[in-house]
Amino acid sequence: MAQLPPFEHTSIDAIPSITAGIRASFLSHKTRPLEFRIQQLRKLYWGLKDNSELIAEACKKDIGKSSFEAYLTEISWTMNDCIFMSKNVTKWAQDEKPEDIALTNKFFGPRIRKDPMGTVLVIGAYNFPVQLSVGPVIGAIAAGCTAVLKPSEQAPHTAAVLQKVFAESLDPSCYTVIQGGVPETTALLDQKWDKIFYTGSANVGTIIAKKAAETLTPVTLELGGRNPAIVTKQADPRLAARRLLWAKTLNAGQVCLSQNFTLVDKDIVQDFIRELKTALKEFYPQGVKKSPDYGRIVNQRQFQRLKKMVDDSNGKIVIGGEMDESELFIEPTVVLVDSTEDSMLKDESFGPLLPILPVTDLDEAIKIANEVHDTPLGVYPFGSKEEVAKVISQTRSGGASMNDGFFHASIPTMPFGGVGTSGTGAYRGKSSFETFTHRRSITTTPAWIEGMLDIRYPPYTLAKQNKFSKMNGLKPDFDREGRSLGWASWFLGLIGLKSLTAVVIAVGIRFYLQRRAKL
Known part of the structure; x- marks a missing residue:
């Protein structure tokens, strides 16, 4: 058995420059390419596997965790997560077509882009010192973020091993570990983050949420409760x-x-x-x-x-x-x-x-x-x-x-999170990718569609309002008492669809005639 690395507090004075470097790496767009993300996830897998004996020994020293429990709830969990993420991140990162888009709006090419949140802070917990620390970081890597991990100082042996794994496996300009207790955590919270992910008590969660609110930083809080x-x-x-x-x-x-x-x-x-x-x-x-x-x-x-x-x-x-x-x-x-x-x-x-x-x-x-x-x-x-x-x-x-x-929480691909005072937000599986991802709505307005857009330009007239109503208005499938109209709703919808189609065809014909006239 190799000797466990020592736990050493990070200098508080060094924290601003460390976090600034991690943020600079994100702003250099280094973590955006999918190839880079997948490579980092794969290297982290091998870092965890190669240090699995050290992790098990550290968990034993920190919390008396048996080797079986360490493998079941810490080592195999995070290793499997690395593989699962690396296999699926390409699919998840693709642009999405939004649902229920009106026919006229489809000409604008609406799509949802998956952008990384940015530079994130992950604060882990002592009871599952690997899973609850590394798990969120895996999601951040998959999403294309850079990340700083602050493991729990109450599990110092495991925290030291995690620092070793990160330093040997991941790009140090994008991912790092900061060690320490309350003073170091306070110094980290004084920095600007694009997302904070915390696992722990409701009391500390409240402190973190208040601090994050000062800079309008979004948080995911995984707290406890009297279940x-x-x-x-x-x-x-x-x-x-x-x-x-x-x-x-x-x-x-x-x-x-x-x-x-x-x-x-x-x-x-x-x-x-x-x-x-x-x-x-x-x-x-x-x-x-x-x-x-x-x-x-x-x-x-x-x-x-x-x-x-x-x-x-x-x-x-x-x-x-x-x-x-x-x-x-x-x-x-x-x-x-x-x-x-x-x-x-x-x-x-x-x-x-x-x-x-x-x-x-x-x-x-x-x-x-x-x-x-x-x-x-x-x-x-x-x-x-x-x-x-x-x-x-x-x-x-x-x-x-x-x-x-x-048992629901032992399925690693199901969303896990609290509600109300037991937490906010969720992660694990695809949710780990989503919690560190911004869904960015994007459209492209073609030049040829200008004729359709005349209703949005002043001066506004009743004729323009009526035209907009025909193009955009939805027909209710319920009466004034809130009762469903049944087959009548289908009929009304059909009429509305025909009216909308007629408007689109008319605009198309108008555009065609204008082009012919110019020729």
């Missing part, structure tokens, strides 16, 4: 227990998508708890603490925060509860609570804590879910087809997995 899981009377308690336990033990529960609390029908609460105990033994037969598959809390500050949530709770610990600060170990801890005001529900745990709140029925569960956090990052209903459909239709969330824990 509810709902287990109805008709749910399979064994299935729900296994899947929700998995969601709370992956990465030791340090997943912004995992359920923050579970609302369980009171009639099956004991069955659900019993199945959680069974699943825990199946997942970790030698004990959770001894298992190489179970991670650790990232640092003492987060450990103490989680411990305080448990200590302040009025609930009853029914499973787990063991903690060891020297190892930053917190056992999966199931707590039976009786109020939404309990400390276990008031804040996002972001750890292996599983509070259970019994409810009388599904309606109460939905009501509580909406009151605790009306725009969580995810919602996870377990029950019959009709019940889970009801939950989806009566709640809001960034995404949802029915009868599972955040």
Whole structure:
């Protein structure tokens, strides 16, 4: 095993010149050619692959992540993303023909061009220190942007490896890594960016959004939330227990998508708890603490925060509860609570804590879910087809997995993002390309069409207005009460289409006769 590179803070004084250089590269148009983008994506793939052992070791040191989890959620994820992007970016970058363009407007050649946003700042998170840092940068590369990555200082070993990968694999004049904590991040936010992409807490997200607003800089914010899981009377308690336990033990529960609390029908609460105990033994037969598959809390500050949530709770610990600060170990801890005001529900745990709140029925569960956090990052209903459909239709969330824990977010080509206080914007797959792309509407006005444009020039007359109405007006397919007119709408549309066609033909004939007269 090669030695991990050291983590070194970037000089704050150097940040303005570094970012200016990255911006100059964008303004030189170096990143616009598709060949350059594809080459960078391919080189990044090999940089990740060649340093995969270092990445796994760094993730182990930073957050106790097992080699399997590091490969599953970090290394293979980003490597596959590089390949997927490089295969599809040529297709995505092509000009688009806009939909539903009126016949007269088609003469102007309307199209939508895909332009890169410019120079972007990506601020990563510690819980998935590779995926949540490199993933957005892959989208920025594909879109033709230049980028500065600021990895989380709470995962310093991984941040140092990422700096090594970028320096060895990517064009340093276009892509770089800046290391540090709050002072360095503050200095970065003082620079002018064309887009800021942040993953982390809502509190910091608010600070970043306010700072970006000063320069009207667009942001994508991937935040967390107090995500509810709902287990109805008709749910399979064994299935729900296994899947929700998995969601709370992956990465030791340090997943912004995992359920923050579970609302369980009171009639099956004991069955659900019993199945959680069974699943825990199946997942970790030698004990959770001894298992190489179970991670650790990232640092003492987060450990103490989680411990305080448990200590302040009025609930009853029914499973787990063991903690060891020297190892930053917190056992999966199931707590039976009786109020939404309990400390276990008031804040996002972001750890292996599983509070259970019994409810009388599904309606109460939905009501509580909406009151605790009306725009969580995810919602996870377990029950019959009709019940889970009801939950989806009566709640809001960034995404949802029915009868599972955040599986929707494990599909790397589906858009991932929050709504409301859980975030704004989305990425992954094609959405990663789109979030760093400006859709630029373009038209070309030919000289020969001037005869059609006489209605836009003063002096304005009623005749010109009537002519414009015939060319541009749409016929409603509904009456004054908002009711559909059915077949009548088709008839009206046909009349309108014929009128429009007649105008176009008349203009064409007029142009032809004018040309003949000149000859």
